Amino acid sequence: MLVEKQKSHSTYYRASLAQNIAKNGFVVMPCSWCASQGLVCKMIARTKRCEAYVRRGRSYDSSSIPLSSYKLRRIKDAKRRAELKLDES
């Protein structure tokens, strides 16, 4: 069947794409999957999915924010939490 051929082709494509991301990708803000698995989330510009997602062949849920701005946001969140604690006491 034609459908089976397409499936095996996309499986091969995903495997080579995942390898390409592992080699040439950059670290981005972890998607929910990578965060839950404790993985480093990597992607390349032309794909909208990270390496782990390409390997899994699932739709992607991250906003693909570079890790540098993610860290910046976390610092702001921590600061906000500290301010909230001050309000409580």
Ligand SMILES: [Zn+2]
């Ligand atoms: Zn990921």
